[in-house]
Amino acid sequence: xxxxxxxxxxxxxILLFAWSIVFSFIDFIDTNRLASRVAxxxxxxxxxxxxxxxxxxxxxxxxxxxxxSREGLYVYVWIIISLSMIINWLVKLDYLVFFxxxxxxxxxxxxxxxPKAGKTATLVDQLKSELLYVHIGLAFLxxxxxxxxxxxxxxxxxxxxxxxKKKWSNHLKKLGSLGKLxxxxxxxxLFGVPLMFTSLFLGVIWxxxxxxxxxxxxxxxxxxxxxLIMFSTFIYLKVSNRLYGKSLCLFNICCFLVLxxxxxxxxxxxxxxxxxT
Amino acid sequence: xxxxxxxLNYKTAPIEVREKVAFAPSELAEAMCSLKNEKSILENxxxxxxxxxxxxxxxxxxxxxxxxxxxxxxxxxxxxxxELSPYLIIKTGNEAxxxxxxxxxxxxxxxxxxxxxxxxxxxSYLLAQEDHVIGTIFNQLFKQAITFAKKVHSETxxxxxxxxxxxxxxxxxxxIFNNLKGCNVLIVGAGKMSNLALQNLxxxxxxKVTVINRTTENAVKLASQFNGVGKGLESLEDxxxxxxxxxxxxxxxxxxxxEKMVQRIEKARKGKPIFLVDIAVPRDIEPSIHNISxxxxxxxxxxxxxxxxxxxEREREAVKIKQSITEEIDxxxxxxxxxxxxxxxxxxxxxxxxxxxxxMTSLERKLPHLSERDLKVIQKHTKSIVNQLLxxxxxxxxxxxxxKQSEAQIALFKEIxxxxxxxxxxxxxKHMQTAKEKDTLRVKQELGYL
Numbered sequence: 001x002x003x004x005x006x007x008x009x010x011x012x013x014i015l016l017f018a019w020s021i022v023f024s025f026i027d028f029i030d031t032n033r034l035a036s037r038v039a040x041x042x043x044x045x046x047x048x049x050x051x052x053x054x055x056x057x058x059x060x061x062x063x064x065x066x067x068x069s070r071e072g073l074y075v076y077v078w079i080i081i082s083l084s085m086i087i088n089w090l091v092k093l094d095y096l097v098f099f100x101x102x103x104x105x106x107x108x109x110x111x112x113x114x115p116k117a118g119k120t121a122t123l124v125d126q127l128k129s130e131l132l133y134v135h136i137g138l139a140f141l142x143x144x145x146x147x148x149x150x151x152x153x154x155x156x157x158x159x160x161x162x163x164x165k166k167k168w169s170n171h172l173k174k175l176g177s178l179g180k181l182x183x184x185x186x187x188x189x190l191f192g193v194p195l196m197f198t199s200l201f202l203g204v205i206w207x208x209x210x211x212x213x214x215x216x217x218x219x220x221x222x223x224x225x226x227x228l229i230m231f232s233t234f235i236y237l238k239v240s241n242r243l244y245g246k247s248l249c250l251f252n253i254c255c256f257l258v259l260x261x262x263x264x265x266x267x268x269x270x271x272x273x274x275x276x277t
Numbered sequence: 278x279x280x281x282x283x284x285l286n287y288k289t290a291p292i293e294v295r296e297k298v299a300f301a302p303s304e305l306a307e308a309m310c311s312l313k314n315e316k317s318i319l320e321n322x323x324x325x326x327x328x329x330x331x332x333x334x335x336x337x338x339x340x341x342x343x344x345x346x347x348x349x350x351x352x353x354x355x356x357x358x359x360e361l362s363p364y365l366i367i368k369t370g371n372e373a374x375x376x377x378x379x380x381x382x383x384x385x386x387x388x389x390x391x392x393x394x395x396x397x398x399x400x401s402y403l404l405a406q407e408d409h410v411i412g413t414i415f416n417q418l419f420k421q422a423i424t425f426a427k428k429v430h431s432e433t434x435x436x437x438x439x440x441x442x443x444x445x446x447x448x449x450x451x452x453i454f455n456n457l458k459g460c461n462v463l464i465v466g467a468g469k470m471s472n473l474a475l476q477n478l479x480x481x482x483x484x485k486v487t488v489i490n491r492t493t494e495n496a497v498k499l500a501s502q503f504n505g506v507g508k509g510l511e512s513l514e515d516x517x518x519x520x521x522x523x524x525x526x527x528x529x530x531x532x533x534x535x536e537k538m539v540q541r542i543e544k545a546r547k548g549k550p551i552f553l554v555d556i557a558v559p560r561d562i563e564p565s566i567h568n569i570s571x572x573x574x575x576x577x578x579x580x581x582x583x584x585x586x587x588x589x590e591r592e593r594e595a596v597k598i599k600q601s602i603t604e605e606i607d608x609x610x611x612x613x614x615x616x617x618x619x620x621x622x623x624x625x626x627x628x629x630x631x632x633x634x635x636x637m638t639s640l641e642r643k644l645p646h647l648s649e650r651d652l653k654v655i656q657k658h659t660k661s662i663v664n665q666l667l668x669x670x671x672x673x674x675x676x677x678x679x680x681k682q683s684e685a686q687i688a689l690f691k692e693i694x695x696x697x698x699x700x701x702x703x704x705x706x707k708h709m710q711t712a713k714e715k716d717t718l719r720v721k722q723e724l725g726y727l
């Protein structure tokens with residue numbers, strides 16, 4: 001990845017990403033279909049380049065090129081973009097590209113601030129395990145699903161506010177129906193929870209087998225289980241019809257903020273993921 | 278060659294005149310064919326809808342063409358000049374082209390941005406193409422106008438938003454519910470307005486329909502038209518528990534649906550969103566219901582506000598579109614000017630190839646010992662000389678065609694290469710052919726073949 005970061009393509013990705021945000025912002029402010037289309041195509045190019053870079057990186061180094069906090073964020077961004085593009089293709093939802101772009105770009109920028117982690121040969125040897133690959137892969141997917149569910153929740157609250165204020169604007173016309181947005185929130189959480197559960201389960205098995213000192217009360221472990229409980233509660237509230245619409249979406253936003261907080265805090269105060277420090 | 282449009286529309290003529298000057302769809306083909314036989318008219322397309330009847334034509338002389346087009350309308354509909362002339366609009370040149378672009382994009386329609394007119398223009402164009410009443414110019418112009426209109430509709434969404442109160446209510450419900458097909462509709466009141474609102478919602482394929490009215494009989498009567506259930510006013514609270522969309526339009530002077538009532542059913546509804554539309558004056562639904570988290574209440578003023586906003590939005594888009602029409606006219610004009618150069622270029626090429634051919638004949642006569650292969654090689658090379666020599670002048674001629682002083686420049690070009698004679702010959706040939714075609718057509722008509 002270090003090699004790639006200095007490459008022309010890497011800089012081109014950042015540039016295209018920024019332009020994609022500019023165009024989707026123009027569309028958001030002024031309802032410009034051409035700008036919306038350009039933003040989507042630019043994002044597609046960004047996705048294409050990122051995919052090529054990832055494949056190249058894996059073929060040159062190993063899957064472990066992506067398990068540090070810094071590089072893991074690239075994969076996370078790639079997953080969010082992939083999912084948003086698939087949804088945009090399957091169910092036409094205006095502004096999804098804009099919101100995804102903003103979140104992805106923030107994460108992308110965040111990744112630049114995180115210092116590079118060194119990977120010694122011993123560490124790589126210690127980490128080599130298929131169980132760990134699956135643990136990390138599933139965690140990435142779960143995080144991607146929760147992020148999209150968060151984006152849809154924000155869109156829901158935005159649309160709800162416009163309908164309540166009776167603001168018949170272009171935003172109201174272009175944002176999807178409350179019903180559709182709520183459905184997307186639920187669907188992504190329904191995918192995310194089992195993925196995260198499996199990921200944590202496999203992570204625990206791997207840690208018990210490979211690590212000599214597995215600490216249950218580590219901030220990372222506790223935080224991750226707390227996040228899982230939060231999202232499981234969301235599913236329970238939804239299925240048992242205890243929460244609906246706005247309240248459910250607000251609860252989901254809280255869940256995501258906890259997830260985000262857990263990520264930041266555990267990176268600062270936990271050394272459990274020994275490769276990420 | 279000139280482009281003219283002549284006709285009337287809802288802006289210039291009242292319905293009494295419009296209904297007299299309208300072509301039935303089955304008459305259009307015949308009308309366009311007979312118009313083509315009129316003097317001076319080279320190409321024509323008739324667009325006839327309930328709001329407009331317009332003839333677009335390519336004519337060789339403006340006044341003659343105009344006269345015959347008007348005479349055609351008078352004769353066709355059996356009107357006197359004073360009955361039609363005050364309502365006619367006549368546009369020529371760029372104004373006529375602009376008018377076509379404006380009409381096809383729906384900017385000249387009663388409801389700005391509607392797309393029905395585009396389909397009607399397209400149908401007329403296809404019919405004209407089928408009946409060979411149009412040639413190169415209208416083929417290009419109408420194709421360009423239709424493509425432009427399609428682009429405008431897809432890129433600006435000018436025709437997307439509701440411009441009537443009842444559709445505004447449907448649009449709003451689509452912003453709350455994922456799919457109207459599963460939605461339960463509750464109509465309070467069984468009057469005319471309720472019927473209209475229900476018709477619009479029913480056409481969207483809504484789920485269960487319930488009609489509540491003070492007189493149960495009327496409720497049952499209205500509900501039966503939409504496969505629904507009719508009930509008395511005492512069932513209102515129970516019906517509200519199941520409803521997703523509520524439309525109220527009674528003559529009551531007090532609130533029919535109160536905040537307390539909605540609060541009471543909240544538990545049973547478990548926070549499911551409810552969309553309430555109050556189209557009654559005085560209002561039927563207590564306004565404070567909108568403060569309940571899951572309730573969205575819109576009254577007639579809110580809906581009218583939406584319609585006004587949509588219309589204003591369409592107007593704003595129309596201004597933007599009109600600006601791009603100028604660009605389209607320029608594009609068409611440059612294509613048209615190039616079209617004028619085409620015969621000049623053909624004549625130049627023809628002249629050069631004639632010279633080359635004469636030279637070859639002379640060579641064959643003077644050098645009889647040359648083999649067939651030798652002749653072929655010489656033929657190839659002399660043609661190559663001709664082509665290379667002509668490349669630059671042809672390119673220059675194309676540039677001249679699109680310049681501002683194109684006429685003078687092309688005249689000079691023709692003089693330099695002495696092309697007038699050749700061009701006159703080919704024009705005469707064309708005229709002879711057209712006259713022959715027209716004669717044949719006339720004879721066929723007289724004999725009853727057409």
